Amino acid sequence: MHANFQQGNMDMAKSSTEVAIEGLKRLLSDKEGLDEIAAAKIEKLTADLQEQDHEEFDPVRRIKDGFIHFKIHHFDKYPDYYKQLAEGQHPKFLVFACSDSRVSPSHVLNFKPGEAFMCRNIANMVPAFNQLRYSGVGAVIEYAVKHLEVENILVIGHSRCGGIQALMSLPADGTTSNDFIDDWVKIGLPAKAKVESEWSDATFEEQCEHCEKESVNLSLVNLLSYPYVRAALANRALKLMGGYYDFVNGTFGLWKADFDITPEIII
CATH class of the missing domain: 1.10.287 (Helix Hairpins)
Incomplete structure (x- = not known):
């Protein structure tokens, strides 16, 4: 609803x-x-x-009211569509978005059920390939690209992101005040370093806004560390895109990540 x-x-x-x-x-x-x-x-x-x-x-x-509204205005109204979904899913998108309650992609981009396979986490981050850590994100990417064969991966950042604020506030001495949050947002440390280098004179709020976008670019780069992503890109079967939802001004920015990856040659 x-x-x-x-x-x-x-x-x-x-x-x-x-x-x-x-x-x-x-x-x-x-x-x-x-x-x-x-x-x-x-x-x-x-x-x-x-x-x-x-x-x-x-x-x-x-919860009851929400489901009743969905049942009346969606499920019962379009029975053929939901019957088709019951047979299987064929989403065109894999979407990484923040867990923030204000930025649901289904609401912001009007995705219908079956259109987008989604992974939501703090600050919409994609870690680099690592079989020893972050297996939840890795499983999402592997399933979406290898088995669902999605054609697009979209990473969406957003304004006033608490996760990015936590990243930009990490103390230089490495101390932590949370059990999980600090370790997770450290995935974005390269984005933080770039922002602090290129926008050193900016206010904290301005640096956070820059980092909200730079962390998206970092996630797009990290996606290249997954072999199935590289293979799909090489075969022109996959596109990577970054997005930024500004819920203060009601705007959405979109950009493509064009990585020149050639198909593998077996010698």
Whole structure:
């Protein structure tokens, strides 16, 4: 469910409740002609509505409402499409995006189910090939490229990324304050070094914005360390792209990574 749809429903429900409460209050203010029993019932109803209006967020209800909306407006509305998806997936994209709750690619780029195989992590990073570490990311790349044969890999950075801020804030002495975050964002250290070298006079916020884009380029370079990615690029069966979503200004930047890789020659 889209966030704006949810907010719209919440606003609508809230305004309807407020209207009902105000109407009952006006009715109570003019008790002439109302018997005591009716007045008492209206007072109780008003109190119940006010209590309902201030209920805490119910995660189970939110999940149920979200699925019901999906079922009605998508699954039941397009049965042939979802029947086709049940037979298998053939996505055109492998997308790396940040775990940030504000930047869902399905929402920002309007991907339908079946269009994009996705990997989301802190700061949308792709580590270099390493069978001893980061096997989760490696498995995603291997499956998407070798078995799903995706035609495009898109790495999306975004504005005000907390992961990039953590990277740019790493102390020079190597000390850490987190169990996992610091070690993970160190994947982007080459991007940080480039930013600090080329934009040394920039503010911290400006450096972070530069690094949000440079880390995407670093991830694109790291993708070349995976043999199946190199093979697909050499056979012109795969394209690599970088993207940047600025949710402050509502813009999306897109660029291609053109690496000149020739097919392997067996001698």
